[in-house]
Amino acid sequence: MIHVRWILTAVAVVAIAACASDSIGSPQGGGSLVLRLTTPHGDDGALTFELSGPSISTVSAPDASLRLFTRRxxxxxxxxxxxxxxxxxxxxxxxxxxxxxxxxxxxxxxxxADREDGLRASLSGYALSVTR
Structure with missing residues (x-):
């Protein structure tokens, strides 16, 4: 458990060092889309993802309860x-x-990872979608 915590801490430190803030770039018009999670568990504590699409200006946390670290x-x-x-x-x-x-x-x-810093053995049941 401690080893996983150090791995997640290292990932967060690298992500923070790679970006000046929680957002990427500067918005140039357009609008907002939402990245939505579907999870089979009720105790998820951390998730890494890859997001692709045309001209992503910024990515930010939807509210103050979540911390988001990104790298372009x-x-x-x-x-x-x-x-x-x-x-x-x-x-x-x-x-x-x-x-x-x-x-x-x-x-x-x-x-x-769950809230006790244990990596999930399977990603079955997890899904991400981008919506308006």
């Missing part, structure tokens, strides 16, 4: 870590240049 891989791909009491629903808010291209965005879960 390129103009259309962002990797993020969300920490907090995760549940079904909004995981992040995206600012994009064109909300009508919502179907062009995709996201996948990379890893999940």
């Amino acid at each position: 891989l390129d103009e259309s791909t962002v990797v993020g870590v969300v920490v907090g009491a995760l549940a079904n629903g909004a995981l992040a808010t995206l600012r994009v240049q064109e909300v009508s291209t919502v179907s062009s965005y995709s996201a996948r879960v990379l890893e999940v």
